[in-house]
Amino acid sequence: MQVSDDYVRDVIHAVNEKGLDALDPKWNGGRPPAISLEVREHICLIAKTVPAEWGITGHSTWSLRTLAEHLITRGVVAAISREHLRRILRNGGVTWQTTTTWKSSTDPHFIAKMQRVLDLYDHPPADGRVICLDEFGPLNLMPRKGKRWRPAGSPARLRATYNRYNGVMHMIAALDLTTGKLYYRIRTRKRWREYLSFLKTLACAGPARSCM
Known part of the structure; x- marks a missing residue:
């Protein structure tokens, strides 16, 4: 037990005076x-x-x-x-964390518009389809950091970026919520002309085939 001779002597005296009850630890609440x-x-x-x-x-x-x-x-x-x-x-469950950002719409009718969109998701029209359309870009060639086993203090190195000799690209995409099919176009520019052309493509691909 790695105790001193004095401690053993004190235990022997305590047992002689109080019996085996002296061996029970006397825990207290502390300060x-x-x-x-x-x-x-x-x-x-x-x-x-x-x-x-x-x-x-x-x-x-x-x-x-x-x-x-x-x-x-x-x-x-x-x-x-x-x-x-x-x-x-x-x-108390309070930790040091990175602050996240968020944005809110300044449109006074935003809530009403949002409820109409959500209701359209839940109750799509019987004679049509609900399609979500959005744009994304510019698309850059950038490496994505991953995880791997490495010696401590020696992380794997990955080049931060690439040369963009041919410029960047833009993507316009739409998701058909009924069929789950994804439509997309990748273009060098993102203007109203490219957007309108994609809308015409979606109209031709719809169930009614109403090409404009």
Whole structure:
């Protein structure tokens, strides 16, 4: 057990005085936490905000140091170290993550239009087809990073880009939701002429064959 002679001597004396009950471990709760559960939850709520919401300029996000100083200044805690703050956030499910972006439409009728489109998906017309049309481009020749086993600290290298001697390409595509068939055209330019030409192709390929 890798214990000292003094420890063995103390155990023998304890057994002589109290019997075998002296061998049972006497676990205690330890020192009570200096920061209560309510304060910990409050810290996690503050961490999920941004400094600008508290009138703090010069910082777009919280660092552990800035957050700790803010908590002390507002009287949330009397003192807290960065490592203690890190543990509180980790136990509260708050982690450092990359911010994602999103866009919303400025059209005041966007919700009504969206509901009409979704209803068209769920209830397509009996005498027609629902086709989703979109454009994508320009298409560039670019390598896609993958994963593979490599020695630690020695990742595989992949060239970041290629020469574009022949320019770029654009793709206009449509998906027939009834048949699952995909129609597409790849062109060197993406103008209304190419878009209109593709629409005429879709009209000719439709069930009614209404070529324009």
